[in-house]
Amino acid sequence: MYLCVNFMADCSKNISENVFSSLLEMLLSGESPGREGWRLLLGAPDSGQDRRLRSLAAEVARGRWGRGVWIRGLVEISSFCHNNCYYCGLRRSNRQASRYRLSVEEILECCRKGDRLGFSTFVFQGGEDDVQDDEWMEGMVHAVRAEFPRHAITLSVGERGEEAYRRFRKAGADRYLLRHETRNDGHYAHLHPSGMSGLHRRECLYTLKDLGYQVGAGMMIGTPGQTVDCLLDDIAFLEELKPEMIGMGPFIPAAGTPFANFPAGSVAMTLRMIALMRLRFPDALIPATTALATLDDGGRGAGILSGANVVMPNLSPSPVREKYGIYDRKACRGCEAAEGIHRLEQDLRRIGYHISYGRGDAMSHAAK
Ligand code: 5AD
Ligand code: SF4
Secondary structure, rough: OOOOOOHHHHHHOOOOOHHHHHHHHHHHHOOOOOOHHHHHHOOOHHHHHHHHHHHHHHHHHHHOOEEEEEEOOEEEEEOOOOOOOOOOOOOOOOOOOOOOOOOHHHHOOOOOHHHHHOOOOOEEEEEOOOOOOHHHHHHHHHHHHHHHHOOEEEOOOOOOOOOOHHHHHHOOEEEEOOOOOOOOOHHHHHHHHOOOOOHHHHHHHHHHOOOOOOEEEEEEEEOOOHHHHHHHHHHHHEEEEEEHHHHEEOOOOOOOOOOOOOOOHHHHHHHHHHHHHHOOOOOEEEOOOHHHHOOOOOHHHHHHHOOOOOEEEEEEOHHHHHHOOOOOOOOHHHHEEEEHHHHHHHHHHHOOOOEEEOOOOOOHHHHO
Protein backbone atom coordinates (compact mmCIF):
# COMPACT_ATOMS: atom_id res chain seq x y z
CA MET A 1 0.00 0.00 0.00
CA TYR A 2 1.78 3.16 -1.07
CA LEU A 3 -0.32 6.05 0.02
CA CYS A 4 1.03 9.55 -0.04
CA VAL A 5 1.62 10.40 3.59
CA ASN A 6 2.07 13.88 4.87
CA PHE A 7 4.51 12.66 7.43
CA MET A 8 5.65 16.09 8.59
CA ALA A 9 2.24 16.49 10.19
CA ASP A 10 1.81 12.81 10.84
CA CYS A 11 4.76 12.36 13.16
CA SER A 12 4.56 15.59 15.04
CA LYS A 13 4.67 14.04 18.49
CA ASN A 14 7.59 16.11 19.61
CA ILE A 15 10.64 14.58 21.19
CA SER A 16 11.96 15.81 24.50
CA GLU A 17 15.00 18.07 24.53
CA ASN A 18 16.96 15.31 26.26
CA VAL A 19 16.28 12.71 23.61
CA PHE A 20 16.86 15.23 20.83
CA SER A 21 20.17 16.36 22.32
CA SER A 22 21.41 12.82 22.79
CA LEU A 23 20.57 11.97 19.16
CA LEU A 24 22.54 15.01 18.03
CA GLU A 25 25.43 13.99 20.29
CA MET A 26 25.48 10.58 18.60
CA LEU A 27 25.62 12.17 15.17
CA LEU A 28 28.37 14.57 16.21
CA SER A 29 30.46 11.71 17.54
CA GLY A 30 30.16 9.88 14.22
CA GLU A 31 27.61 7.29 15.33
CA SER A 32 24.41 6.33 13.60
CA PRO A 33 21.30 6.97 15.69
CA GLY A 34 19.88 3.73 14.27
CA ARG A 35 16.53 3.29 12.56
CA GLU A 36 14.38 4.40 15.49
CA GLY A 37 16.65 7.35 16.24
CA TRP A 38 16.43 8.43 12.61
CA ARG A 39 12.67 8.04 12.76
CA LEU A 40 12.51 10.53 15.62
CA LEU A 41 14.88 12.95 13.94
CA LEU A 42 12.95 12.79 10.68
CA GLY A 43 9.49 13.17 12.04
CA ALA A 44 9.55 14.64 15.46
CA PRO A 45 11.49 17.89 15.83
CA ASP A 46 9.45 20.95 16.72
CA SER A 47 10.26 24.17 14.90
CA GLY A 48 12.91 25.20 17.43
CA GLN A 49 14.62 21.84 17.20
CA ASP A 50 14.40 21.97 13.42
CA ARG A 51 16.20 25.33 13.44
CA ARG A 52 18.83 23.94 15.79
CA LEU A 53 19.33 20.93 13.54
CA ARG A 54 19.85 23.07 10.49
CA SER A 55 22.21 25.55 12.09
CA LEU A 56 24.23 22.75 13.66
CA ALA A 57 24.52 21.09 10.24
CA ALA A 58 25.70 24.36 8.68
CA GLU A 59 28.24 24.71 11.48
CA VAL A 60 29.53 21.19 10.82
CA ALA A 61 29.83 21.98 7.09
CA ARG A 62 31.74 25.18 7.86
CA GLY A 63 34.02 23.26 10.21
CA ARG A 64 34.99 20.93 7.34
CA TRP A 65 34.69 23.13 4.30
CA GLY A 66 34.81 26.73 5.51
CA ARG A 67 32.41 29.28 4.05
CA GLY A 68 33.11 28.34 0.46
CA VAL A 69 30.45 26.79 -1.75
CA TRP A 70 31.68 24.66 -4.64
CA ILE A 71 30.24 25.37 -8.09
CA ARG A 72 29.69 22.80 -10.83
CA GLY A 73 28.80 23.80 -14.38
CA LEU A 74 25.83 21.68 -15.46
CA VAL A 75 25.59 20.80 -19.15
CA GLU A 76 22.35 19.04 -20.07
CA ILE A 77 23.52 17.02 -23.03
CA SER A 78 20.33 15.24 -24.16
CA SER A 79 16.63 15.32 -23.36
CA PHE A 80 16.02 11.96 -25.06
CA CYS A 81 15.53 9.03 -22.74
CA HIS A 82 14.52 5.43 -23.41
CA ASN A 83 13.29 5.03 -19.84
CA ASN A 84 9.82 5.76 -18.63
CA CYS A 85 10.11 6.80 -14.96
CA TYR A 86 6.63 7.93 -13.89
CA TYR A 87 7.85 11.15 -12.27
CA CYS A 88 10.11 12.54 -14.98
CA GLY A 89 9.17 14.96 -17.76
CA LEU A 90 11.79 13.42 -20.05
CA ARG A 91 10.21 9.97 -19.91
CA ARG A 92 9.93 8.24 -23.27
CA SER A 93 6.13 8.37 -23.42
CA ASN A 94 5.82 12.09 -22.70
CA ARG A 95 4.64 13.53 -26.00
CA GLN A 96 4.75 17.06 -24.54
CA ALA A 97 8.50 16.88 -23.97
CA SER A 98 10.84 18.89 -26.22
CA ARG A 99 13.73 16.80 -27.39
CA TYR A 100 17.26 17.85 -28.31
CA ARG A 101 20.74 16.48 -28.08
CA LEU A 102 24.01 18.43 -28.07
CA SER A 103 26.92 17.60 -30.33
CA VAL A 104 30.43 17.15 -28.95
CA GLU A 105 31.37 20.55 -30.40
CA GLU A 106 28.38 22.23 -28.69
CA ILE A 107 29.38 20.58 -25.43
CA LEU A 108 32.96 21.81 -25.81
CA GLU A 109 31.61 25.32 -26.41
CA CYS A 110 29.70 25.10 -23.10
CA CYS A 111 32.90 24.00 -21.38
CA ARG A 112 34.89 26.88 -22.88
CA LYS A 113 32.30 29.31 -21.63
CA GLY A 114 32.31 27.64 -18.22
CA ASP A 115 36.08 27.79 -18.07
CA ARG A 116 36.01 31.53 -18.85
CA LEU A 117 33.49 32.02 -16.04
CA GLY A 118 35.79 30.20 -13.62
CA PHE A 119 34.27 26.70 -13.42
CA SER A 120 36.69 23.86 -12.64
CA THR A 121 34.08 21.09 -12.74
CA PHE A 122 31.72 20.14 -15.53
CA VAL A 123 28.72 17.89 -15.00
CA PHE A 124 27.34 16.25 -18.13
CA GLN A 125 23.80 15.14 -17.49
CA GLY A 126 21.33 13.56 -19.86
CA GLY A 127 18.60 11.01 -20.32
CA GLU A 128 19.54 7.50 -21.39
CA ASP A 129 19.75 8.45 -25.04
CA ASP A 130 20.34 5.58 -27.49
CA VAL A 131 22.17 7.91 -29.87
CA GLN A 132 24.58 9.17 -27.24
CA ASP A 133 25.64 5.56 -26.76
CA ASP A 134 28.69 4.25 -24.90
CA GLU A 135 31.03 4.89 -27.78
CA TRP A 136 29.81 8.43 -28.31
CA MET A 137 30.06 9.12 -24.58
CA GLU A 138 33.62 7.81 -24.43
CA GLY A 139 34.58 10.05 -27.36
CA MET A 140 32.92 13.05 -25.76
CA VAL A 141 34.74 12.54 -22.46
CA HIS A 142 37.98 12.09 -24.37
CA ALA A 143 37.48 15.35 -26.26
CA VAL A 144 36.69 17.31 -23.08
CA ARG A 145 39.63 15.77 -21.25
CA ALA A 146 42.00 16.63 -24.10
CA GLU A 147 41.01 20.29 -24.00
CA PHE A 148 40.58 20.57 -20.22
CA PRO A 149 43.24 18.39 -18.62
CA ARG A 150 42.79 19.80 -15.13
CA HIS A 151 39.01 20.15 -14.84
CA ALA A 152 36.91 17.59 -13.01
CA ILE A 153 34.58 15.68 -15.32
CA THR A 154 31.35 14.35 -13.84
CA LEU A 155 28.92 12.16 -15.75
CA SER A 156 25.25 11.70 -14.98
CA VAL A 157 24.03 9.57 -17.85
CA GLY A 158 22.27 6.72 -16.15
CA GLU A 159 22.66 2.98 -15.99
CA ARG A 160 25.34 1.57 -18.30
CA GLY A 161 27.42 -1.60 -18.33
CA GLU A 162 30.59 -2.09 -16.32
CA GLU A 163 32.73 -2.02 -19.46
CA ALA A 164 31.24 1.33 -20.50
CA TYR A 165 31.87 2.82 -17.06
CA ARG A 166 35.47 1.55 -17.28
CA ARG A 167 35.95 3.15 -20.70
CA PHE A 168 34.50 6.49 -19.57
CA ARG A 169 36.82 6.45 -16.57
CA LYS A 170 39.81 5.69 -18.76
CA ALA A 171 38.80 8.50 -21.10
CA GLY A 172 38.97 10.92 -18.17
CA ALA A 173 35.74 10.91 -16.15
CA ASP A 174 36.30 11.42 -12.40
CA ARG A 175 32.85 11.38 -10.88
CA TYR A 176 29.42 9.87 -11.55
CA LEU A 177 26.02 10.95 -10.29
CA LEU A 178 23.35 8.26 -10.24
CA ARG A 179 20.62 8.82 -7.71
CA HIS A 180 19.34 5.54 -6.33
CA GLU A 181 15.88 7.29 -6.23
CA THR A 182 14.51 5.09 -3.44
CA ARG A 183 15.94 2.09 -1.57
CA ASN A 184 12.49 0.69 -0.86
CA ASP A 185 11.66 -1.92 -3.50
CA GLY A 186 7.89 -1.44 -3.25
CA HIS A 187 8.29 2.30 -3.58
CA TYR A 188 10.73 1.83 -6.47
CA ALA A 189 8.08 -0.22 -8.27
CA HIS A 190 5.56 2.55 -7.58
CA LEU A 191 7.83 5.11 -9.31
CA HIS A 192 9.09 3.04 -12.24
CA PRO A 193 7.68 0.64 -14.84
CA SER A 194 8.36 -3.05 -14.40
CA GLY A 195 11.43 -3.20 -16.68
CA MET A 196 13.46 -1.03 -14.32
CA SER A 197 15.13 -2.34 -11.20
CA GLY A 198 16.35 -0.59 -8.07
CA LEU A 199 18.75 -3.46 -7.51
CA HIS A 200 20.42 -2.91 -10.88
CA ARG A 201 20.79 0.77 -10.13
CA ARG A 202 22.46 0.04 -6.82
CA GLU A 203 24.76 -2.48 -8.52
CA CYS A 204 25.77 0.28 -10.93
CA LEU A 205 26.66 2.49 -7.97
CA TYR A 206 28.90 -0.19 -6.45
CA THR A 207 30.55 -0.84 -9.83
CA LEU A 208 31.25 2.86 -10.24
CA LYS A 209 32.78 2.96 -6.78
CA ASP A 210 35.00 -0.02 -7.54
CA LEU A 211 36.20 1.68 -10.70
CA GLY A 212 37.44 4.62 -8.64
CA TYR A 213 34.75 7.16 -9.42
CA GLN A 214 33.63 9.60 -6.76
CA VAL A 215 29.97 8.66 -6.73
CA GLY A 216 26.80 10.55 -5.99
CA ALA A 217 23.62 8.80 -4.90
CA GLY A 218 20.42 10.41 -3.69
CA MET A 219 16.69 10.66 -3.87
CA MET A 220 13.81 13.03 -4.31
CA ILE A 221 11.91 14.10 -1.24
CA GLY A 222 8.13 13.79 -1.34
CA THR A 223 7.64 11.56 -4.37
CA PRO A 224 4.20 9.96 -4.54
CA GLY A 225 4.00 7.07 -2.12
CA GLN A 226 7.11 8.01 -0.13
CA THR A 227 6.71 7.24 3.57
CA VAL A 228 8.99 7.80 6.55
CA ASP A 229 10.06 4.17 6.22
CA CYS A 230 11.14 4.76 2.63
CA LEU A 231 13.41 7.57 3.81
CA LEU A 232 14.71 5.37 6.62
CA ASP A 233 15.59 2.75 3.97
CA ASP A 234 17.33 5.49 1.95
CA ILE A 235 19.37 6.58 4.95
CA ALA A 236 20.36 2.96 5.70
CA PHE A 237 21.47 2.57 2.08
CA LEU A 238 23.51 5.78 2.18
CA GLU A 239 25.14 4.59 5.40
CA GLU A 240 26.10 1.38 3.61
CA LEU A 241 27.27 2.91 0.30
CA LYS A 242 28.99 5.97 1.80
CA PRO A 243 28.82 8.00 -1.41
CA GLU A 244 31.04 11.03 -1.84
CA MET A 245 28.04 13.09 -2.98
CA ILE A 246 24.39 13.05 -1.91
CA GLY A 247 21.83 14.76 -4.13
CA MET A 248 18.41 15.46 -2.65
CA GLY A 249 15.71 17.71 -3.98
CA PRO A 250 11.95 17.96 -3.62
CA PHE A 251 9.79 16.10 -6.11
CA ILE A 252 8.13 18.57 -8.51
CA PRO A 253 5.27 17.39 -10.73
CA ALA A 254 5.97 17.38 -14.47
CA ALA A 255 3.28 17.93 -17.13
CA GLY A 256 2.49 14.94 -19.30
CA THR A 257 3.57 12.37 -16.70
CA PRO A 258 1.45 10.02 -14.60
CA PHE A 259 2.33 12.12 -11.53
CA ALA A 260 1.49 15.48 -13.12
CA ASN A 261 -1.26 16.19 -10.60
CA PHE A 262 0.52 15.10 -7.46
CA PRO A 263 1.64 17.69 -4.93
CA ALA A 264 5.28 18.79 -4.84
CA GLY A 265 7.54 17.56 -2.06
CA SER A 266 8.08 19.60 1.06
CA VAL A 267 10.85 22.19 1.12
CA ALA A 268 11.05 21.92 4.93
CA MET A 269 11.49 18.15 4.77
CA THR A 270 14.17 18.53 2.08
CA LEU A 271 16.07 20.98 4.29
CA ARG A 272 15.75 18.64 7.23
CA MET A 273 17.15 15.76 5.18
CA ILE A 274 20.04 17.93 3.99
CA ALA A 275 20.81 18.85 7.60
CA LEU A 276 20.59 15.26 8.82
CA MET A 277 22.78 13.92 6.01
CA ARG A 278 25.35 16.66 6.67
CA LEU A 279 25.47 15.65 10.33
CA ARG A 280 25.90 11.98 9.43
CA PHE A 281 28.32 12.58 6.51
CA PRO A 282 30.39 15.63 7.43
CA ASP A 283 32.71 15.11 4.42
CA ALA A 284 29.99 14.66 1.79
CA LEU A 285 29.37 17.00 -1.11
CA ILE A 286 25.71 17.95 -0.83
CA PRO A 287 24.15 20.29 -3.39
CA ALA A 288 21.50 22.89 -2.74
CA THR A 289 19.60 21.62 -5.77
CA THR A 290 17.85 23.46 -8.57
CA ALA A 291 14.63 21.72 -7.56
CA LEU A 292 14.90 23.37 -4.14
CA ALA A 293 15.50 26.76 -5.77
CA THR A 294 12.57 26.13 -8.13
CA LEU A 295 10.08 25.54 -5.32
CA ASP A 296 11.33 28.36 -3.11
CA ASP A 297 13.14 31.57 -4.09
CA GLY A 298 15.22 31.33 -0.96
CA GLY A 299 15.74 27.59 -1.35
CA ARG A 300 19.37 27.71 -2.39
CA GLY A 301 20.41 29.90 0.56
CA ALA A 302 18.30 27.85 2.94
CA GLY A 303 19.98 24.69 1.64
CA ILE A 304 23.43 26.14 2.33
CA LEU A 305 22.33 27.29 5.78
CA SER A 306 21.20 23.69 6.39
CA GLY A 307 24.59 22.20 5.51
CA ALA A 308 24.71 22.01 1.69
CA ASN A 309 28.05 22.98 0.14
CA VAL A 310 27.58 22.73 -3.64
CA VAL A 311 25.53 24.56 -6.27
CA MET A 312 25.23 23.56 -9.91
CA PRO A 313 24.54 26.55 -12.18
CA ASN A 314 23.25 25.76 -15.63
CA LEU A 315 25.85 25.93 -18.38
CA SER A 316 23.71 24.47 -21.18
CA PRO A 317 23.17 26.61 -24.28
CA SER A 318 20.34 29.05 -23.37
CA PRO A 319 17.89 27.88 -26.05
CA VAL A 320 17.81 24.32 -24.70
CA ARG A 321 17.64 25.03 -20.97
CA GLU A 322 13.87 25.07 -20.84
CA LYS A 323 13.71 21.98 -23.03
CA TYR A 324 15.47 19.89 -20.41
CA GLY A 325 12.20 19.60 -18.59
CA ILE A 326 12.53 16.93 -15.92
CA TYR A 327 9.90 18.92 -14.02
CA ASP A 328 7.81 22.05 -14.57
CA ARG A 329 9.04 25.64 -14.24
CA LYS A 330 12.63 24.57 -13.62
CA ALA A 331 14.74 27.49 -12.39
CA CYS A 332 17.44 28.09 -14.99
CA ARG A 333 17.78 31.87 -15.07
CA GLY A 334 19.38 34.33 -12.65
CA CYS A 335 21.59 32.62 -10.10
CA GLU A 336 20.75 29.19 -11.53
CA ALA A 337 22.44 30.20 -14.80
CA ALA A 338 26.21 30.06 -15.18
CA GLU A 339 26.22 33.66 -16.50
CA GLY A 340 24.51 34.67 -13.26
CA ILE A 341 27.59 33.71 -11.30
CA HIS A 342 28.15 37.29 -10.10
CA ARG A 343 24.63 37.41 -8.76
CA LEU A 344 25.22 34.06 -7.14
CA GLU A 345 28.37 35.45 -5.55
CA GLN A 346 26.38 38.42 -4.18
CA ASP A 347 23.61 36.16 -2.90
CA LEU A 348 26.13 33.96 -1.14
CA ARG A 349 27.94 36.97 0.36
CA ARG A 350 24.64 38.12 1.80
CA ILE A 351 24.46 34.95 3.89
CA GLY A 352 28.15 35.05 4.75
CA TYR A 353 29.43 32.59 2.15
CA HIS A 354 31.38 32.81 -1.12
CA ILE A 355 32.03 30.75 -4.23
CA SER A 356 34.93 28.27 -4.17
CA TYR A 357 36.30 28.05 -7.68
CA GLY A 358 38.41 24.90 -7.23
CA ARG A 359 37.52 21.37 -8.36
CA GLY A 360 36.03 20.58 -4.97
CA ASP A 361 36.99 16.92 -4.91
CA ALA A 362 35.63 14.68 -2.20
CA MET A 363 37.96 14.78 0.80
CA SER A 364 38.99 11.15 0.31
CA HIS A 365 40.11 11.94 -3.27
CA ALA A 366 41.48 15.42 -2.70
CA ALA A 367 45.15 14.44 -2.83
CA LYS A 368 44.81 12.31 -5.96
N1 5AD B 1 11.02 16.33 -9.66
C1 5AD B 1 12.22 16.44 -9.03
N2 5AD B 1 13.31 15.76 -9.41
C2 5AD B 1 13.19 14.95 -10.48
N3 5AD B 1 14.07 14.13 -11.07
C3 5AD B 1 13.47 13.51 -12.10
N4 5AD B 1 12.19 13.91 -12.19
C4 5AD B 1 11.98 14.80 -11.18
C5 5AD B 1 10.87 15.53 -10.73
N5 5AD B 1 9.69 15.45 -11.36
C6 5AD B 1 15.42 13.89 -10.54
C7 5AD B 1 15.70 12.40 -10.36
C8 5AD B 1 16.86 12.18 -11.29
C9 5AD B 1 17.48 13.54 -11.40
C10 5AD B 1 18.33 13.76 -12.58
O1 5AD B 1 16.37 14.40 -11.43
O2 5AD B 1 16.08 12.15 -9.01
O3 5AD B 1 17.79 11.23 -10.83
FE1 SF4 C 1 15.15 9.07 -18.04
FE2 SF4 C 1 16.37 9.84 -15.79
FE3 SF4 C 1 14.01 10.90 -16.49
FE4 SF4 C 1 14.11 8.35 -15.68
S1 SF4 C 1 14.63 10.19 -14.43
S2 SF4 C 1 12.99 9.12 -17.48
S3 SF4 C 1 16.09 7.70 -16.50
S4 SF4 C 1 15.95 11.13 -17.59
